[in-house]
Amino acid sequence: MKITPTEFEATLKDIPFPLAIATSGGPDSLALLLLTHDFATKTKKKIIALTVDHGLRATSYKEALYVQKLAQNLGIQHVILKWETEKPTTRIQEKAREVRYDLLLKWCKDNQVPTLLLGHHQQDQEETFWLRLSSGSGLDGLTGMKPGVEREGILIYRPLLNFPKERLKATLKAKNQAWIEDPSNESTSYFRGRFRAHLKEEGLTNERLSAVMTKLQEDADFINASLLSSFQKTVKVFEEGYFILQREAFEILHPALAKRMISLLIKWFSRAPYPPRSTQVEGVLKKTREGHSFTVGGAVWIAKPKEFLILRETAAMKEKIPLSSLNEPRLWDNRFWVIPSLRSTVLQKEAFLIPLENASFAKDTVDSLLPSSVWPTLPAIEVKGKIVSIPHLCYNIENEVNQRKFFYLKPLFHDSLTFTI
Numbered sequence: 001m002k003i004t005p006t007e008f009e010a011t012l013k014d015i016p017f018p019l020a021i022a023t024s025g026g027p028d029s030l031a032l033l034l035l036t037h038d039f040a041t042k043t044k045k046k047i048i049a050l051t052v053d054h055g056l057r058a059t060s061y062k063e064a065l066y067v068q069k070l071a072q073n074l075g076i077q078h079v080i081l082k083w084e085t086e087k088p089t090t091r092i093q094e095k096a097r098e099v100r101y102d103l104l105l106k107w108c109k110d111n112q113v114p115t116l117l118l119g120h121h122q123q124d125q126e127e128t129f130w131l132r133l134s135s136g137s138g139l140d141g142l143t144g145m146k147p148g149v150e151r152e153g154i155l156i157y158r159p160l161l162n163f164p165k166e167r168l169k170a171t172l173k174a175k176n177q178a179w180i181e182d183p184s185n186e187s188t189s190y191f192r193g194r195f196r197a198h199l200k201e202e203g204l205t206n207e208r209l210s211a212v213m214t215k216l217q218e219d220a221d222f223i224n225a226s227l228l229s230s231f232q233k234t235v236k237v238f239e240e241g242y243f244i245l246q247r248e249a250f251e252i253l254h255p256a257l258a259k260r261m262i263s264l265l266i267k268w269f270s271r272a273p274y275p276p277r278s279t280q281v282e283g284v285l286k287k288t289r290e291g292h293s294f295t296v297g298g299a300v301w302i303a304k305p306k307e308f309l310i311l312r313e314t315a316a317m318k319e320k321i322p323l324s325s326l327n328e329p330r331l332w333d334n335r336f337w338v339i340p341s342l343r344s345t346v347l348q349k350e351a352f353l354i355p356l357e358n359a360s361f362a363k364d365t366v367d368s369l370l371p372s373s374v375w376p377t378l379p380a381i382e383v384k385g386k387i388v389s390i391p392h393l394c395y396n397i398e399n400e401v402n403q404r405k406f407f408y409l410k411p412l413f414h415d416s417l418t419f420t421i
Contacts, residue, residue, distance in 0.1 A: 145161065
């Protein structure tokens with residue numbers, strides 16, 4: 001039975017437009033493209049189809065052109081993204097997936113498109129469970145892929161997770177739309193292909209697995225609610241992009257909550273799309289128990305008698321943004337959302353938002369209670385090599401505008417697009 005417009009529209013909720021759709025030509029992404037096109041036509045929304053030409057098969061460019069022609073016939077803007085760098089000889093599917101995400105996200109960021117749709121479906125979700133189980137994932141991993149996650153300031157959204165692949169194909173057949181089958185999906189040369197074949201042989205039912213994942217999600221929701229409560233009692237969050245962890249409150253936490261808190265803090269500072277490995281979390285927990293200072297995931301944990309001061313590692317701060325390009329809200333250094341109206345407060349066109357680090361400025365004119373170790377981690381505005389503003393220190397040699405109001409700390413438990421951890 002095909003997916004109805006009403007069913008599909010219910011999955012989109014309030015996701016922001018315009019949006020891009022990763023479209024390979026397979027039945028999953030093509031069904032997603034056509035369903036989204038129907039919705040966009042009805043609501044007068046803008047969508048763009050993106051196809052990655054990975055170059056791993058001789059037919060990949062031909063397949064990309066097939067999708068392009070299909071999209072253009074529907075009046076949909078289409079872009080082919082080519083994998084130009086050297087191809088791997090090992091872990092090919094894994095590395096290709098990483099490159100595909102990098103290309104798609106870069107295009108979305110460069111073109112101010114806030115949402116990227118992916119065509120993962122029910123069978124992909126089930127497969128994810130078994131693959132994560134085989135690799136030793138914990139509770140959160142076994143709850144499967146989340147419908148929506150934020151990565152590098154872009155919402156990655158999967159509206160088809162609750163639909164079986166048969167219904168996606170039925171949707172295409174109802175529209176007389178052909179699709180491309182990727183032979184690597186069933187090839188036993190790759191782990192995923194072998195796993196699909198194994199599941200078919202064992203006859204593992206979708207219904208039983210769905211029930212298990214639902215129970216696991218209920219448990220994960222309870223633990224995450226407990227984590228939020230514990231976090232509020234244990235960690236002080238500062239709008240200048242650093243934290244203080246109360247050692248006594250942290251040490252009495254159940255290990256399961258302590259490890260999740262560490263994982264949350266590491267992931268917040270880092271640009272990693274996934275939580276840290278359990279071995280890394282265990283190592284951090286050991287160091288906190290022993291009272292050592294250390295660096296992990298782009299953050300420095302400074303041990304003090306009653307607390308840990310956790311702040312950005314300045315050596316990891318690289319982002320430099322020309323204010324002239326600030327046309328949409330943008331995530332800076334993975335910590336601060338920057339509002340476009342900041343641009344209007346700086347007269348010079350050559351202004352850049354940069355990490356303060358050890359830049360020279362008139363420190364004696366600043367009256368701030370912020371720890372001195374935090375100062376280098378703050379964003380600053382540079383014009384022709386000179387620091388003219390440090391919004392969080394109320395330092396501004398050009399005008400009296402309070403530029404701090406244009407910066408918002410990225411939330412820990414959810415991002416601005418309302419998706420939880």
